[in-house]
Amino acid sequence: MRFIHTADLHLGQVMYQDYTREDEHDYFFSQLEGWCRTYHPDALLVSGDIFDIQQPGAHVKKIFNDHFVALHNNFPQMAIVITAGNHDSASRIQADNPIWKMGNVTLIGLAPASDTSSLPDGWQDDYIVALPQGYIVALPFMTGARPETVQSILDRVAQRNSAQKPVVLMGHMAVSGMDYTGHNFEIGNLQTVDTSQLGHGFDYMALGHIHRPQTLGYNDEHQPQSVYPTGTVRYSGSPLHVSCDEKYPHSVSLVQIDRHGGPVTLNRLRVAQKRHFFELPANGTPADADHALLAVRQFAEKHQSGYFRLTLDGSKPFPADFNQQIYQLIESYNGEIRFNPKSIWANIPDTTSTDGETLFEVAELQQMTDPMEFIRQTQSHYPELDIEQLAEAFKEVEAELRRLSENTNSES
Ligand SMILES: [Mn+2]
Known part of the structure; x- marks a missing residue:
């Protein structure tokens, strides 16, 4: 199986309240189309954060439609699998799935329920895209790790995979031990998932969320090609620079796996940027x-x-x-x-x-990013204020906001 792995498109992103990136995305998609023409991948995987905001406007939806319809028309044999990230609305992505299915495109927005005991037998199949060349487990952004749920889907694949075809697991999360350069602001709000929670039985994990391309446990991004054993965990990184703190090259991952059990051959396809x-x-x-x-x-x-x-x-x-x-x-x-x-x-x-x-x-x-910093420094103006109590209150609000945004992402 040969596939292209990318993530974190952030379509519709507006930089510094002022600048749209439509032409930068167009430039990326023209390169992506060229790679599909050259390498004939069996699948194109997009691991979350398709849009920059949960309710993108009609114009941004049109950009998405135009690009992916063009990809399908030009490469009708190529399966396209798109999952929702934390920036996307899970339910909106999921709602469009039946339509896109007609064009060999799978959209997975909603994560499996955290308690799967009441689901009908074979629920796992909703998250499995079976291709002639291999299996793709398409999981969107989820709250927390849910290792039993993931393993249950991987076990289902193992049952069906008597031909020992390659198995790919998609996800959108921060895995501990990765390099989060450029995410300083966001990381405080995110739990990282330990690698022991990722499950077993996949040859390659196609991750999104972290914008820096990297393979867990390797420091080899300078190489055009790497060969890894089965069970490789990788962030493709975002195709575009998303902030000034991202000073590394961006690429998409072209991956070849011939059988379950590996090896995994990765080629890095460098994305040329329209604006630096x-x-x-x-x-x-x-x-x-x-x-x-x-x-x-x-x-x-x-x-x-x-x-x-x-x-x-x-x-x-x-x-x-x-x-x-x-x-x-x-x-x-x-x-x-x-x-x-x-x-x-x-x-x-x-x-x-x-x-x-x-x-x-x-x-x-x-x-200044922490309101408490300001309050501490101006404490003399508020002699009545219980600073510790206020700090606790801020923490509670922050936790509640995080919980609400995660619920919105995973359940609404
Ligand atoms: Mn994300």
């Missing part, structure tokens, strides 16, 4: 306002296209309309030069004044 991410100034020295503007002007003239983020010197004065000046400067590039207004601030001075009053620079507030 840049840090300015290029030499890394935190800039004052004039140097920053100069760096942006030079960058724009030289590259004509791309995203950039600034590192600024917080000990220097900045005009109140500094960001507006940047936007004005890049205006003539028709959205090709794209500004991340959340700058990195260096050398922020200690602004505690002599009377104990805390003053904040805008820069400092911009960097």
